[in-house]
Amino acid sequence: MEKEESSNLKPEAYIVADNIISPLGFSSFENFEQLKKKQSGVRKHTNSDLSLEPVFASIIDTQQINSEFEKLEPQEEFTRFEKMVILSISDCLKQNQKIDIQSKKTLLIISTTKGNIDLLETSVATQIDKKRIYLWETAKVIARYFNNPNQTIVISNACISGVLAIILGKRLLDENRYDTIIVSGGDMLTHFVVSGFQSFKAISNNIAKPYDAKRDGISLGEGCGTIVLSNNIQLLSTNKEQLIVKGGASSNDANHISGPSRSGEGLFLAISKTLSESKILPSEVDYISGHGTATRYNDDMESLAISDAQLATVPMNSLKSYFGHTLGAAGIIESIIGLHSMRENTLIATFNHSELGVTIPLNIIKDTLHVQVNNCLKTAAGFGGCNAAVFFQKVQNN
Amino acid sequence: MEYKNYINTFCSIKNGTVSIDGSISFEDKTLPAADFIKLVYKHFQISYPKFYKMDQLSRLAFVVSELILKNNPITLKNEDADIAIIIANSASSLETDEEHQRNISDKNNYFASPAVFVYTLPNILIGEIAIRNSIKGENTFFIFDKFDADFMSSYINSLLNSNKIKCCITGWVDFYENKYEAFLYTVEKEKGILSLEHTSDQLKKIYNN
Amino acid sequence: MDALIDQLKGEIIEQLNLEDLKKEDIDNEAPLFGEGLGLDSIDALELIVLLEKNYGIKVANPADGKKIFQSIRTMAEFIEANKK
Numbered sequence: 063m064e065k066e067e068s069s070n071l072k073p074e075a076y077i078v079a080d081n082i083i084s085p086l087g088f089s090s091f092e093n094f095e096q097l098k099k100k101q102s103g104v105r106k107h108t109n110s111d112l113s114l115e116p117v118f119a120s121i122i123d124t125q126q127i128n129s130e131f132e133k134l135e136p137q138e139e140f141t142r143f144e145k146m147v148i149l150s151i152s153d154c155l156k157q158n159q160k161i162d163i164q165s166k167k168t169l170l171i172i173s174t175t176k177g178n179i180d181l182l183e184t185s186v187a188t189q190i191d192k193k194r195i196y197l198w199e200t201a202k203v204i205a206r207y208f209n210n211p212n213q214t215i216v217i218s219n220a221c222i223s224g225v226l227a228i229i230l231g232k233r234l235l236d237e238n239r240y241d242t243i244i245v246s247g248g249d250m251l252t253h254f255v256v257s258g259f260q261s262f263k264a265i266s267n268n269i270a271k272p273y274d275a276k277r278d279g280i281s282l283g284e285g286c287g288t289i290v291l292s293n294n295i296q297l298l299s300t301n302k303e304q305l306i307v308k309g310g311a312s313s314n315d316a317n318h319i320s321g322p323s324r325s326g327e328g329l330f331l332a333i334s335k336t337l338s339e340s341k342i343l344p345s346e347v348d349y350i351s352g353h354g355t356a357t358r359y360n361d362d363m364e365s366l367a368i369s370d371a372q373l374a375t376v377p378m379n380s381l382k383s384y385f386g387h388t389l390g391a392a393g394i395i396e397s398i399i400g401l402h403s404m405r406e407n408t409l410i411a412t413f414n415h416s417e418l419g420v421t422i423p424l425n426i427i428k429d430t431l432h433v434q435v436n437n438c439l440k441t442a443a444g445f446g447g448c449n450a451a452v453f454f455q456k457v458q459n460n
Numbered sequence: 461m462e463y464k465n466y467i468n469t470f471c472s473i474k475n476g477t478v479s480i481d482g483s484i485s486f487e488d489k490t491l492p493a494a495d496f497i498k499l500v501y502k503h504f505q506i507s508y509p510k511f512y513k514m515d516q517l518s519r520l521a522f523v524v525s526e527l528i529l530k531n532n533p534i535t536l537k538n539e540d541a542d543i544a545i546i547i548a549n550s551a552s553s554l555e556t557d558e559e560h561q562r563n564i565s566d567k568n569n570y571f572a573s574p575a576v577f578v579y580t581l582p583n584i585l586i587g588e589i590a591i592r593n594s595i596k597g598e599n600t601f602f603i604f605d606k607f608d609a610d611f612m613s614s615y616i617n618s619l620l621n622s623n624k625i626k627c628c629i630t631g632w633v634d635f636y637e638n639k640y641e642a643f644l645y646t647v648e649k650e651k652g653i654l655s656l657e658h659t660s661d662q663l664k665k666i667y668n669n
Numbered sequence: 670m671d672a673l674i675d676q677l678k679g680e681i682i683e684q685l686n687l688e689d690l691k692k693e694d695i696d697n698e699a700p701l702f703g704e705g706l707g708l709d710s711i712d713a714l715e716l717i718v719l720l721e722k723n724y725g726i727k728v729a730n731p732a733d734g735k736k737i738f739q740s741i742r743t744m745a746e747f748i749e750a751n752k753k
Contacts, residue, residue: 110567111567114567114568114570175581176557176580179557182557182558182561183561183565184565195554196550196551196552196554196603196605197552197603198550198603198604198605199605201603202605213604213608213611215602215611216602216603216604217600217601217602217603218552218581218582218583218601218602218603219581219582219583219586219599219600219601220581220583220584226600230600230615233615233618233619234615236618236622237614237618239614253564253567254557254560254561254564254580257560257563257564257570257572257577258560258572258574258577258580260572261571261572261573261574261577261714261718262574262577262714263714263717263730263731311598311624312598312599312600313541313596313597313598313599314545314586314587314590314595314596314597314599315590315596316540316590316591316593316594316595316596317591318591318709318710319578319584319587319588319591319711320574320578320710320711321709321710327596328596331541331596335541335624339624444581444583445578445581445583445584445587446581446583446584446586446587446599447587447590447591448583448586448587448599509687509689509707512686512687512688512689513685513686571718571721571722572718573715573718574711574714574715574718575685575686575711575712575714575715578711
């Protein structure tokens with residue numbers, strides 16, 4: 063046996079810092095405060111650059127991104143996407159100054175579906191090298207800004223990218239090649255993305271209504287979320303409860319490239335693998351942060367999977383009616399809200415949900431709940447038939 | 461405890477050449493990328509009408525996956541949920557991204573095509589392989605500037621060694637601006653046709669061959 | 670009507686990448702989805718784009734597609750009735 067630390071803490075994938083950039087705020091704290099007050103970032107936008115018709119979406123004010131970014135005193139040009147990611151990571155470094163981003167033991171993982179896709183628009187006048195349309199190139203630019211010596215890993219796996227990135231971070235820590243992993247996920251709302259979802263007739267005519275009988279589609283959004291994981295207990299702050307990533311898994315429906323499976327079998331598989339890796343029983347799960355896009359089929363599919371996993375009575379919410387669907391950032395932003403729910407023992411209400419209307423009844427949170435929250439199961443599903451789940455837990459001191 | 465995992469078949473399509481397990485099985489250096497991929501599909505008598513609905517990146521991934529799975533039908537030996545598909549490339553879905561961008565370039569009069577838009581995500585090709593073969597395990601799409609044998613071999617070995625997966629279809633599939641390259645292989649815990657040890661060095665050797 | 674049906678068949682084969690099919694393979698009355706041509710939900714959305722782009726007809730609710738896209742004939746009848 064190795065000598066035990068006085069704090070009695072084992073090396074695990076500890077959460078040592080986190081940040082959310084959204085229209086609701088530029089820190090996790092601000093975002094969580096807004097959610098407690100049921101403030102949504104989704105509103106009607108009539109920007110013809112984005113869409114011919116008005117569209118409900120959660121969009122960050124570019125002026126605000128620029129003015130916050132100027133405070134970092136950048137020495138070169140960055141894209142809007144890169145600014146968001148750099149701001150998000152910088153806030154984590156400020157929060158926990160023991161994180162050494164320049165260390166060879168620190169790895170960056172970036173999750174995004176489209177990165178700098180706006181560079182494809184010829185009308186965008188920019189000095190930026192078009193090469194940054196390559197996701198690995200924009201990742202290099204971000205790593206260079208922070209003088210991180212390692213090759214950044216980029217995951218681009220539709221709407222489960224963020225959850226996959228957290229799972230990968232935990233797995234790489236378990237291998238012990240790195241002691242700190244910075245997982246950052248971002249996506250921007252562009253004409254590219256809006257027009258695509260419009261062609262799928264998937265966008266709601268109002269703010270999305272997750273799991274609601276009257277739901278009629280998604281609200282899109284943009285943002286960035288960063289979670290810093292570390293197995294180095296030196297990085298832990300002593301005055302906080304410690305949270306860890308316990309397990310996670312992904313799966314494929316093997317059914318259709320755009321429509322969710324009708325059975326929920328794929329998501330069920332990801333959930334059950336996650337729970338068994340985390341050595342947790344369904345009855346022990348305190349809270350589920352669902353995918354809840356508010357399309358007819360997705361929410362029905364989720365209800366089947368959650369119920370098959372014997373989790374139908376667990377308090378559950380979707381945050382898509384606050385942040386919109388932020389694609390590659392969603393899994394990370396929504397996980398961070400889950401982490402803060404655990405820290406504050408406060409579960410957030412599903413905004414704009416009034417009347418349950420999914421295949422199997424779920425326990426959707428309607429009003430902010432103050433209960434003991436020792437763990438959180440985050441789920442996601444996406445185009446390509448992919449599903450993922452990740453499980454977070456408080457460290458029990460005994 | 462030391463674990464070993466094995467590459468039991470591999471296939472590449474590049475420069476108008478299809479190689480299976482290191483030997484050339486079909487060649488036509490005259491055709492543009494898209495036509496060549498279609499020719500490969502026909503030459504190997506693959507029959508799957510959905511092929512024609514796929515974008516070029518998915519078509520390329522699909523034909524290579526058909527060839528390795530014909531050679532080494534891991535789906536017959538393993539549970540659907542134990543088979544992983546983990547693939548990487550450099551250009552993501554840029555070929556199709558540009559097509560979608562062309563469709564919407566006139567902001568006052570555009571018709572986005574859902575059948576195009578759905579392929580503006582690189583992991584759709586994983587979905588296509590999963591649907592065809594009913595594969596339900598782990599899936600991840602990575603983006604690197606070039607094939608990273610070190611990362612891919614070490615990550616997949618760790619998934620196998622920790623029993624998160626039993627076998628994996630993995631490699632590199634890239635298609636952009638008439639340039640294309642596909643290299644897929646199967647990794648298993650058991651020895652098989654080739655029984656090449658799944659190490660970074662071995663992987664670099666067969667990738668560069 | 671016959672001319673429209675013929676034109677539609679060509680447009681559908683092109684728009685939906687039905688490369689293995691020829692116009693004469695498509696029966697005017699056969700169901701487009703499921704058994705018949707085996708089209709799926711993305712194809713249905715694609716047909717909605719086709720109506721808008723080639724005939725200026727907007728279908729706001731994709732659920733309406735079920736009736737309109739029963740067969741080539743029902744689709745042609747819908748175009749005749751709604752063409753501007």
